[in-house]
Amino acid sequence: MKALVYHGPGSKAWEEVPRPELRSDTDAIVRVDTTTICGTDLHILKGDVPAMVDGRIIGHEAVGTVEEVGTGVKTVGVGDRVLVSCISACGSCRYCREGRYGQCIAGGGWILGNEIDGTQAEFVRVPFADTSTYPVPPGVTDEELLMVADILPTGYEVGVLNGHVQPGDVVVVVGAGPVGLSAITGARLFSPSHIVAVDQADARLEAAKSFGADTVVNNSREDPGEVVRKLTDGLGADVTIEAVGVPATFELATTLVRPAGHVANIGVHGAPVTLHLETLWTRDVTISTGLVDTYSTPTWLRLIAGHQVDASRFVTHRFPLDAFVEAYDVFSRAAETSALKVVLTRGS
Numbered sequence: 001m002k003a004l005v006y007h008g009p010g011s012k013a014w015e016e017v018p019r020p021e022l023r024s025d026t027d028a029i030v031r032v033d034t035t036t037i038c039g040t041d042l043h044i045l046k047g048d049v050p051a052m053v054d055g056r057i058i059g060h061e062a063v064g065t066v067e068e069v070g071t072g073v074k075t076v077g078v079g080d081r082v083l084v085s086c087i088s089a090c091g092s093c094r095y096c097r098e099g100r101y102g103q104c105i106a107g108g109g110w111i112l113g114n115e116i117d118g119t120q121a122e123f124v125r126v127p128f129a130d131t132s133t134y135p136v137p138p139g140v141t142d143e144e145l146l147m148v149a150d151i152l153p154t155g156y157e158v159g160v161l162n163g164h165v166q167p168g169d170v171v172v173v174v175g176a177g178p179v180g181l182s183a184i185t186g187a188r189l190f191s192p193s194h195i196v197a198v199d200q201a202d203a204r205l206e207a208a209k210s211f212g213a214d215t216v217v218n219n220s221r222e223d224p225g226e227v228v229r230k231l232t233d234g235l236g237a238d239v240t241i242e243a244v245g246v247p248a249t250f251e252l253a254t255t256l257v258r259p260a261g262h263v264a265n266i267g268v269h270g271a272p273v274t275l276h277l278e279t280l281w282t283r284d285v286t287i288s289t290g291l292v293d294t295y296s297t298p299t300w301l302r303l304i305a306g307h308q309v310d311a312s313r314f315v316t317h318r319f320p321l322d323a324f325v326e327a328y329d330v331f332s333r334a335a336e337t338s339a340l341k342v343v344l345t346r347g348s
Helices: 041-048 140-145 152-163 178-188 200-210 224-233 248-257 297-307 324-332
Strands: 002-006 012-018 026-036 062-069 081-084 125-126 131-136 170-174 192-197 215-218 239-243 255-265 286-288 315-320 341-345
Touching: 002 192, 002 255, 026 081, 026 140, 041 324, 062 125, 062 140, 131 297, 140 297, 140 341, 152 178, 152 239, 152 255, 152 297, 170 178, 170 224, 170 248, 178 192, 178 200, 178 239, 192 200, 192 224, 215 224, 224 248, 239 248, 248 255, 315 324, 324 341
Parallel strands: 170 192, 170 239, 192 215, 239 255, 255 286, 315 341
Antiparallel strands: 002 012, 026 062, 026 125, 026 341, 062 081, 081 131
16 A cells, blocks of 8 residues: 655655554454544654654544544444544553553553554554544545544643633634634633634734634734733733644733633644743642543534534645655745645545
């Protein structure tokens, strides 16, 4: 089969690799029908994720068709159409019993496209298939469903819920890429009084408006601190959500929050960040970090199936499955191409 293979920082190739085989009785082999590229994959290619080794297949999001299952798989069968979650969950370890599937200590967590071969391939082995895949709901397209594999649960759980967004809050989202837009989408469910999106790409700020941001700030030209202070009588935002993963954006998020507010970090950080406790320690600020657990996946599936959320708006570019090199080029130049999510689909 063909797959996109990581060959060290800055190097990848669409090449022939062995087709995956069952390794455990709880595994499934899934034919990848639709997949996408994540901002985390760009961090991987920068060398920010130490678990990635030369020869590993990239990717952790897919919709596909089950081709084979192990003898221990009970709820997934050959021919089933499934969403492959970015998080694999054993379902029985201490953390899985608490719903913290991202911290699974029995061989799960974020392993696809990280610790084991991922989904940017013609086929993928999915561990713990019963608890790591979801049936495709009727009337939901592959593209819509694909947004539930990672970005919508991530923005919601790690940004909105960890940030304790409440009705009437002023929320600032730093970074208007797909995860930042997901955080805006999730925040709107809690009726904040105002959402501010901060980015340096005008196209992404326009997208933020369409996703529900009330104010957008290009911080290459405007001071977001001044904007937020005017909105909040000088206090600062109730919640700031960092959705980029570089030191400058995290530090910005900490400067925009009010005393007793919350800073929720979503971004994947590959470099040390300065935590200015010399100014934060007196302000009762709560800072949260997190890897998505995907416990909210069933909620997002219901919202999309009920047409209460239009996940198709994230998709800006479409490619055949063998056009990964071109798709990465477009996605990595989002400021120029206006790319949000790129979708790659298997031919008929």
